[in-house]
Amino acid sequence: MPSSTQPDIGEMSSDASSRFLRNTWYVAAWSQDVAAGSIFSRRILGERVVFFRAATGTVAALADYCPHRFAPLHLGALLPNGRLQCGYHGLEFDAAGACVHNPHGNGVIPPAAHVPAYPVVERHGIVWIWMGKRTADPALIPDFSILEDAGEKLGRHDHIIFDANIDFVTTNLLDLSHVSFLHEGILGNAETIAADIGVRQEGTTLFVTREQSNVRIPPLYRLTYKPDAEVGDLWRVMRWDAPGCMILDSGTTAPGASRDDGSGYYGIHLLTPETATTTHYHFSSVRRHLSAIESQDEAIKAEIARLRRIAFEGQDAPMMAAQQETVRELEAQGRMLRPALLSVDAGPQRYRRIMDTLLAADS
Ligand code: FES
Ligand SMILES: [Fe+2]
Structure with a gap:
């Protein structure tokens, strides 16, 4: 998808309280x-x-x-x-x-x-x-059984509150091109900017993929793969279910090798609006494989949790809070904001369309 200025993502807003999905x-x-x-x-x-x-x-x-x-x-x-x-x-x-x-x-x-x-x-x-007021059907809960089956591969369950509307946070997670800039040195680097991006929809479930070949492996992925590996192929596949339930299958493998030969982790990202301008963020992780050396696992688990907390709390949170405040100020000046869309916005655009359809049917 080429860079463009298509306006169909809808205007951004710092206050989307009237747009909360309730029957979910x-x-x-x-x-x-x-x-x-x-x-x-x-x-x-x-x-x-x-x-x-x-x-x-x-x-x-x-x-x-x-x-x-x-x-x-x-x-x-x-x-x-x-x-x-x-x-x-x-x-x-x-x-x-x-x-x-x-x-x-x-x-x-x-x-x-x-x-x-x-x-x-x-x-x-x-x-x-x-x-919501409709009958609550437990069958509609998205599948996070990976958390129950993880055993020793389960990471730390964590929670923070973002000073940003859920739309800002969801867009952050469905466009992971930001990791090369905002999380440089943890989750991304200059070699992870270029990527093959894919968007797939099954019902109202969305999958957004980012893949890179033969790039310098970011530190967090070396932890879950091989500490001494320099370059590899990276994959990230984000599964999203409304309103903000996501699992990111991500990892690295040797250049040209299959994903089964590599390793990584599943990032669990669960968003719930606290208010129109704040969002609960529950997150955890599940590793694909444990280490060859069992005694290293606790240290690796602690380091994954530490790095993810730094990325989310120390890097994502202040950026989204500042983004929301900027949008609020611009709106107060009477400006109608339509984002200048890039190729990396394919996932967020599809998310917006699915949410608009669900919101229209929600009562
Ligand atoms: S008993 Fe609850 S406010 Fe009086
Ligand atoms: Fe991030």
Whole structure:
């Protein structure tokens, strides 16, 4: 695809709150972050949600406000019987959001004393939440079973918040040409700029590929392949499912060799809007192979996690926050922003089209 200025990606906006998909599964948290006996609070699509494990061990998600005087429920207590007790005047709620105990007066529970509850499913070590009004179908959760089957190849589960709308972050991940510049010396270098780019769609699932032959191998890929390898063929295949669920199959092999002879890792990238201008980023990794020397694996795992955190938190995050602020300022000046599109935008363009179709059908 040649460089061009096609305008069909749509204008960019620093505030896309009206464009959140609602009838879909969002990643609320890693399962490990919703510990038994504790209360976990998080803002999702701009709404404060309180999570806790019911007596059965299943995760419950309620709107984080009490229907009496609207105190946040996450300031309350999780009782031994699995009920959530408001910290202000002591109303108690079950996992479905029903008030089941009023400690005052004759104990009668007013009809309005209930809290909205959200459907939740725990799968692949992830807490998924459904924020829409349609029936929540667990079959629609994208396949991240790779996380369950990984064993020792599983990396560290991590989470940061980007000061950027989910569209900025998704576009960042579907156009990995930025690694040669923003992540130079970690994930890319001058030799990884030129690439063969491919876009493939299966239903509403998108695959974006970047391939390079005979290039200097970036440090993170040497870690997962051969520490002393200088040049190789690189591949990156990003799978995207709405709204922001991605797996990146990436690695390196000897020039001209098959991918089965090489190695690399699967990068897990899970995006959920916190607000219109901030995004939860859950990330992890799964290596293709362990090292020939077993004792090196813990050190390699720690180094992969460290480098990825530097790249995402120290490099991507400030760039996207600055990008969003620039767009906000330009919009405030009344400018209509249409990106000057490049060949590397083929993936983001297709993403935009799929999302627009899904949003049009969402109600
Ligand atoms: S605000 Fe919760 S019981 Fe009063
Ligand atoms: Fe990046």
